[in-house]
Amino acid sequence: MRRIVIWLASTITILVLLFGYHTSTNRTSSAAAPSSASSPTSTAASNPTASPSTKITTYQGSVAQTRWGPVQVQITVRSGKITKVLILQQPNGNRRDAEINCATVTSEGYLQSLQAALDEAGR
Amino acid sequence: MSSTVLPRRADGRIERRVEHVMGMPISLALRGRHAATVAGDEAWQAVITQLRRVDEIFSTYRTDSIVNRLDRGELSVEECPPEVAEVLALGDEAERISGGAFSIKLPTDDGRRRLDPSGVGKGWATQRASQTLAALDDTDFCLSAGGDMVCHTADPSRTAWRIGIEHPLDPHTLIAVLPIRSGAVATSGTAHRGAHLVDPRTGREPKGVASVTVIASSLTWADIDATTAYVHGRDAAKWLQTRPIRSALVVWADGTTTRLPQDPISSDID
Numbered sequence: 001m002r003r004i005v006i007w008l009a010s011t012i013t014i015l016v017l018l019f020g021y022h023t024s025t026n027r028t029s030s031a032a033a034p035s036s037a038s039s040p041t042s043t044a045a046s047n048p049t050a051s052p053s054t055k056i057t058t059y060q061g062s063v064a065q066t067r068w069g070p071v072q073v074q075i076t077v078r079s080g081k082i083t084k085v086l087i088l089q090q091p092n093g094n095r096r097d098a099e100i101n102c103a104t105v106t107s108e109g110y111l112q113s114l115q116a117a118l119d120e121a122g123r
Numbered sequence: 124m125s126s127t128v129l130p131r132r133a134d135g136r137i138e139r140r141v142e143h144v145m146g147m148p149i150s151l152a153l154r155g156r157h158a159a160t161v162a163g164d165e166a167w168q169a170v171i172t173q174l175r176r177v178d179e180i181f182s183t184y185r186t187d188s189i190v191n192r193l194d195r196g197e198l199s200v201e202e203c204p205p206e207v208a209e210v211l212a213l214g215d216e217a218e219r220i221s222g223g224a225f226s227i228k229l230p231t232d233d234g235r236r237r238l239d240p241s242g243v244g245k246g247w248a249t250q251r252a253s254q255t256l257a258a259l260d261d262t263d264f265c266l267s268a269g270g271d272m273v274c275h276t277a278d279p280s281r282t283a284w285r286i287g288i289e290h291p292l293d294p295h296t297l298i299a300v301l302p303i304r305s306g307a308v309a310t311s312g313t314a315h316r317g318a319h320l321v322d323p324r325t326g327r328e329p330k331g332v333a334s335v336t337v338i339a340s341s342l343t344w345a346d347i348d349a350t351t352a353y354v355h356g357r358d359a360a361k362w363l364q365t366r367p368i369r370s371a372l373v374v375w376a377d378g379t380t381t382r383l384p385q386d387p388i389s390s391d392i393d
Contacts, residue, residue, distance in 0.1 A: 098287035098300050099152055102270035103312035103334055104245075110148040114289065114297075115267065119139045119150050 055079050138163070142171050145178045145245070147269030152284075155277060156261040166259055170252040170266065177248040180204055183239050194238040213243045217347045224362075225351040226323035246309060246346025249273055253342075270315075273342045276304040289314065291334035291374050298380070299372060306369060307342035311335050311353040322354050329356035336372040337363070344368075 057077045100115040110116050138158040140151040149171065157163035180203075182188040189207060192198045200208055214227035227243055228236040249268040256264040256275065263276045265284045274284045283302035290298040291312045301308070312334030313320060321328055335352040339345040348366050352359040352373070360373045360381040371383040 098285040098297070099265045099267060099272060099274075100270070100287045100289060100297075101267075101272055101308045101310055101336065102289035102294065103291065103310045103314045104147060104269040104271070105315045106147055106269070107143045109315045110143075110269075114287065114295070115148070115150060115270070116141075119141050 140167050144171060144174045145182065145268075146184070148267075149174060149249075149269075150267045151256070152265040152267075153256075153262060155259075155263045155281075157259040158262065163259060163262065166255045169255045173252045173255070174248055174268075177206070177244060180206060181210065181240055181244045181248075183237075183241060190238060190240060210240045210243050210247060213247060213343065213347075214240055217243060217351065221351040221354075221362075223324045224322060224354045225347060229321070229323055230326045242350055243343075243347060245269070246271060246307075246342040246344075250307065250342040271307075271309040271342060271346055273307050274303045274305060279304060288336050288372060292378055298374060301338065303338065307339055307345040309337050309339075309342060309345035309349040311346075311349040312374075320350065320353055322356075329354050329359075331357035331376050332359050333374045333376050333378070335359050335363070335374075337366075337368050338370045339368045 055078060059077065100118065102115075105115070136154065136158065138153045140153070142149050151167055151170070153163055153167070157166070179185070180189045183191060185191065189198065189203050193200065193203055193207065200211065211227070217225045218227070225242065227238065227240040229239045231237045245268055249266060249271065250273055253264070253266045253273040253275070256262070256266060259277075261277050263278075263281060263284070265272055265274045265286075270289070272286065274286070276283065281304075283304045286301045286303050286308050287297040288299045288301065288308075288310065290296045291314045294314050311320065312332075314334065332353055332355075335349045337345045337349040337352070339348065345368070348363065348368055349371075352363045352371070355362045360371070360383060363371045363373070363383055368383070373381045373383075375381070
């Protein structure tokens with residue numbers, strides 16, 4: 001269970017990084033932070049499909065234009081907790097199929113690395 | 124490896140795993156027969172178990188690690204696990220070959236030399252752990268430890284792994300993409316950790332070089348050679364010419380590059 005939580009936490013972090021990356025310069029500025037899962041904003045093309053008994057809701061984020069290409073995620077929320085992050089769209093440009101070699105990256109630095117984005121997108 | 128009836132990833136899809144050991148991400152890309160089988164997963168778990176054990180022995184961050192106890196004189200080499208003697212011997216060989224530019228005994232502020240085999244241990248441990256994956260039949264893998272990697276393609280007719288070399292001056296871009304079927308790629312530089320590589324002979328940081336990438340048959344030596352070349356600073360490329368490596372890419376501090384061997388190796392810079 002702890003691993004799942006860590007995995008989710010890192011997923012969210014990477015999504016924040018992915019989404020947050022180009023928003024300052026991105027003209028379309030369609031980035032939806034994963035926080036939109038708990039309160040979908042107008043920027044997120046949400047289509048919540050709530051099931052009253054189990055309180056499972058899925059939110060579909062809008063397509064964010066990142067430096068690596070378009071990214072779109074779907075988040076499943078169950079009783080207020082994110083239980084699943086599904087990557088609907090991921091960059092598949094030239095770089096996306098390359099494993100990334102670099103000078104030693106630490107666990108902290110990994111979250112901001114290309115390999116992290118690749119690992120997440122490939123799950 | 125035991126056979127299994129689980130569905131096979133014959134479609135060339137890549138399965139990925141990540142764990143954090145030794146303060147760095149260990150990530151695996153697996154494709155082929157055992158990409159999504161129990162045997163594949165067991166091999167991955169074995170890799171992680173082995174790396175955790177190495178960390179317990181060699182970590183310089185844990186005061187109770189074997190290596191720190193050895194450094195304090197609380198243990199003799201004979202009392203240590205056999206891996207210690209192996210790594211120390213590698214360190215000695217690397218120091219000899221490098222003329223002292225590489226050493227596992229690093230200068231400290233108080234003038235003493237501290238035992239720190241991490242310059243040898245990481246590549247050596249990853250190369251060794253990858254044997255478990257190489258034993259998976261008809262399965263390709265790319266095992267990365269904090270950016271340094273061991274690649275393996277079981278069938279030479281299959282597509283090579285594409286290895287993107289990160290640009291040391293702009294870590295969000297790649298300076299080259301190299302196709303590698305089987306072999307190791309190691310990069311030394313200070314892009315992610317700040318200045319942490321010093322010349323053991325002088326205690327000073329090397330000048331003029333931003334990163335050194337070495338491609339060789341084993342990560343043990345690719346890692347050592349990349350570090351040593353980096354420490355050689357402006358002589359990095361010259362020193363690498365003396366080494367039995369497949370190829371190398373030196374990125375200088377001004378962003379220019381030198382490739383070895385000089386005739387162009389297959390790559391697409393973008």
